[in-house]
Amino acid sequence: MKAIVAKRVSMLELFYDLIFVYAISRITAMIHYPAAGGLPVLPYLEFAIVVIIVMQIWLYQALYINRFGESRLVDNIGLLISMYAMTYLANNINTEWSTTFRTFNTAVLLIVANLIWQYLCGSGSNPLQDRGVRAFTITLSLEFIAVLAGLVIGYRYGIYLCVLGGLIGFLMPLTIYRQFVPDKVNxxxxxxxxxxxxxxxxxxxxxxxxxxxxxxxxxxxxxxxxxxxxxxxxxxxxxxxxxxxxxxxxxxxxxxxxxxxxxxxxxxxxxxxxxxxxxxxxxxxxxxxxxxxxxxxxxxxxxxxxxxxxxxxxxxxxxxxxxxxxxxxxxxxxxxxxxxxxxxxxxxxxxxxxxxxxxxxxxxx
Structure with a gap:
């Protein structure tokens, strides 16, 4: 087995991570206000869902850079677009989902679309021949469709589709994990x-x-x-x-x-x-x-x-x-x-x- 050379974490990746400092502080604030001697189950469940949504976005971006990132134009533009949208997403993290539903999920939609673009344009000349890229693209496309449908329907019922979209992005790789080749990961x-x-x-x-x-x-x-x-x-x-x-x-x-x-x-x-x-x-x-x-x-x-x-x-x-x-x-x-x-x-x-x-x-x- 050939020696594995560690890929250097770029300055732009570290810059991108800065918005997650703010996002994590906003997420923590969701469960800072206990009631009736403790913390009700529903607010904690909402908190866990938001962590999963935010973390799966971060993981897809990190995995793209890990597998294909070379500080090219497509990589740098993709990181900056994700960071821009993530700033809006982070600013709309709270316990009143109905008031921030549209902005939060529109930001999710932009990030997911940007990730699909990065995987298709930055992973080689024939991206869909790569099983891993194909799996990522299908998963992200399903998440995009679910979130978009939720936005079209509106908060009352659409929130469930938006949550479903986040859970698809988070859980679907587990069902198709054999599509991902180990030697592609640094x-x-x-x-x-x-x-x-x-x-x-x-x-x-x-x-x-x-x-x-x-x-x-x-x-x-x-x-x-x-x-x-x-x-x-x-x-x-x-x-x-x-x-x-x-x-x-x-x-x-x-x-x-x-x-x-x-x-x-x-x-x-x-x-x-x-x-x-x-x-x-x-x-x-x-x-x-x-x-x-x-x-x-x-x-x-x-x-x-x-x-x-x-x-x-x-x-x-x-x-x-x-x-x-x-x-x-x-x-x-x-x-x-x-x-x-x-x-x-x-x-x-x-x-x-x-x-x-x-x-x-x-x-x-």
Missing amino acids: FPHLVERLSLIIIITFGEMLVNVTRYFTGTLVNPLALAIFAFVAALFGTYIIQSELLINHHQQTRGFVLMYSHVFTVVALLSMTAGLDYLTISAVSQTFLWVFLSVGLIAYYICLYFNGVYNRRGRLGKSDYCWLALILVVGISVAFAWRRSDLGIVCGLALASLGQCGYLLFKIVPRK
Whole structure:
């Protein structure tokens, strides 16, 4: 097998990602306002759907650049068009879907049409002879038709077609994944791109928790939150940078889909940390909400173990990691009557995960 040379992430790709910093902050705001002691199911479901729609748009653009991008005119114009439309889309993310329905989905329509154009014009002289390009084009065309039909029908019933379009774009590749050839994917570039979207999501978390860092430098709650967030990020670094074999031929489907749900988990925990000082929020709900987010985060993270270097982690290691997680969450439950107790328990779980992974990867004399 020939050596895999990592494709460099261009400055324009990084510029394009900047709008997703704003989009992620807008998405997080969707679940920042709990009601009746917790968060109703419907607003959370709407939040998850918007994450999926935004992330599948980002993934299609990233995959095009990964497979075919060479900083040509078609690549650069395509990125700029997507960024322009994405700015409108991000500005219309909120919980009142009826008021932003037309602008939001018109932006989706423009982005999807632009992606179809990029795949057809930037992937070679006979694009539809490539099975992967053909699969991408069919999937995006179905999404385009569903969203367009939804816009024509109007909000009352059209919203369901628009959501269906987003779900088609997200889920259909799973049903035709054999159409995608592994050696077309530059895996190191894909890992780097996905890591960047996680860094952006962690940035949103850090921005939201800064309000706890006031007064004296020795603030127990601030220290516990910082330890929690730092350990979460530490485990991500260890898994994505030190355990994964970056130089392999793979479709990368597990990596991509796990990262979508990692974003959902991280933004959920971001909102949960924001609930700490809201007295109307039930402490039991807060414990459940943060704990489920934490469990989901580590499940997504360790699913990526399928890409690890051989022999780095075994079944017994994952059993120990699961036990550490259970112990930390149990401590948080026992101390759930206080915000500090919940955060300390969850920080213990994350620090335990990070410490165990470090113990496994650091060579011992």
